[in-house]
Amino acid sequence: MQLSSLLGHASELVRIVRKSPQPPDALAADFLRARKYIGSTERRFLSELVFHTLRTLSLADDVTRRFTLPDIVHGALALALSDTMPITLSEAMTAASKTTVADLDQPMQDAVAWCRTHLDIRANAPDDMSDATWACTQPWLLDSIGNDGVDLFRSMLGPAPLCLRVNLRHTTRDRVMHELASMGIQAEAGRWSPAAIIIRQRVNLLQHALYLNGMIEIQDEGSQLIGYACDPHPNDDVLDACAGAGGKTVHLADLQNDSGRILSADIEGARLKEIFGRTRRAGVRSVVTRLVHLTRGLDVSDARRGFDVVLVDAPCSGMGTVRRLPMVKWRLTPELAKRHAAKQRKILSTYARHVAQDGVLVYATCSILPAENRQVVEAFLADHPEFVEEPLAPVLARHGITVDGLDGTSGMLQVDPWHHGTDGLFMARLRKVS
Structure with a gap:
């Protein structure tokens, strides 16, 4: 197929x-499925080009306008071919279209040359370009992060690697890595989680025995740290209050050696049903599910005396996942972010009622925005003096984990692609003391 x-x-x-609110990967799959004449390469x-375009919309638009290119995809391609971004399409383009940079028309060649000269990824923005355009985000989002905003957003321009979590009850990380190596x-090994394996090539393991037999799950390494931050003990009663499809639920069961009681609650019944497949593959029997209202919490019959560990992985903007869902950063508004934070404060207060005396409350999001993270926790602590921040470092150390940037006395941890190579996630560990 020709490049044009x-x-x-x-x-x-x-x-x-x-134009669509649907996830880009699902839309891309439907688009390509309907065009069977397009080859695999x-x-x-x-x-790659479409996702690169979506991640770099503001910068690609700038290049497109500077050189009067046909549309924004051409600007994104010029960025990719310049080797100044976290992804290069040179090999893919050559294989797919039998075209090289020298074969491009003059405006495209000029655009590639300009990008190579002015857009060194290790440098600052050109003088005539705003920091937000250079960082490929909205100005208000950049302002909300502060001094590190440009570096943080630039770190999210490349694709996220595939991350696996090994079911350490049934196998070891070394054995799984050996099996993967035998498959080429x-x-x-992950840098932080003792169960994490990072794969940077494109592979599909969903039909492999490792996945079907519950030896591995697909879970970002930062997300795995949330389970370790909960640190459930055997026989603990655990509430996963916003369980979704149950990725963290199954990890919590693994950490308990399947010997506790885990109640997985969510407002979406369809997502809760996915937990059954996960628990079956992992050989987990300690999990029960419950459909709940978002801000009402559990029925009295479920609450009992309270839970030893309550995890509130709250609905959020998803701003930590923009490597996978790039449209999130372009669609989020200040008003929507405020609504997220207000809902998070309400959910956290609701489920805090279910924490037993001396129990643990862990709040988490997949966001990098302080308004959804630290500010929510600080507001909660101001209103709930019965809870105190509990240092995370010694909790993680019990699992052999040391995380860069974690203060020894802090109960809050933010991880992100720039500092940790993970998705952007936040977690806070609180203890009920009275």
Whole structure:
């Protein structure tokens, strides 16, 4: 397929994604499934270029305007071919279209040359470009982060790697890595979680025995740290208050050696049903599910005397996942962010009622925004003097975990792609003392 045709398809898919609230990966899969004439290498090229465009919209738009290119996809391609971004499409483009940079028309060649000269990823923004455009985000989001905002947002321009969590009840990380190596899959141990394996190539393990037999789950390394922050003991009663599809639920059961009682609650019945597949694969029997109202909490019959550990992985903006869901950062508004924070404060207060005396409350989000993270916890502590911040470092150390940037006395931890190579996630560990 000629490059012009590939760019036309990419432009069409970008328009579809920008208009739809559906996840980009699902839209891309539907788009490509309906066009069976597109070969596998060309599909990879289209997918990479479309996601690269979505991640770099403001910068790609700037390049497009500077050189009067046909549309934003051409600007994104110029960025990719300049080797100044966290992703390069040179090999994919050559394989898919048999085209090199020298074969491009003059405006595209000029755009690539300008990007190579002015957009060194290790440097600052050009003098005539705003920091927000350079960081590929909205100005208000950049302001909300503060001094490190540009570096943080720039770190989220590349694709996220595949991260596995090993079920340590049934196998070891070394054994799984050996099995992956025998399949020709290059893998590396995670930096933080003792159960994490990082794979940087494109692979599908969902039909492999390792996954089907519950030896591995797909879970970001930062997300795995939330389970360790909960640190449930055997026989503890645990509430996963916003369980979703149960990724953290199953990890908590693994940490308890499946010997406690875990109640997984969520407002979406369809997502709760996914937990059954996960628990079956992992051989977990200690989990029960409950459909609940978002801000009412549990029925009295479920609450009993209270739970030893309550995890509130609150609904949030998702700003820590923009490597996977790039449209999140373009669609979020200040008003929506405020609504998220207000809802989070209410949910946290609701489920705090279910914490037993001397029990643990862990609050978590997949966001990098202080308004959804530290500020929510600080407001909660001001209103609930019966809870205190409990240092996370010694809790994580019990699992052999030391995280860069974690103060020894702090009960709050923010991880992100720039500092830790993970998704952007926040967690806070609180203890009920009275």
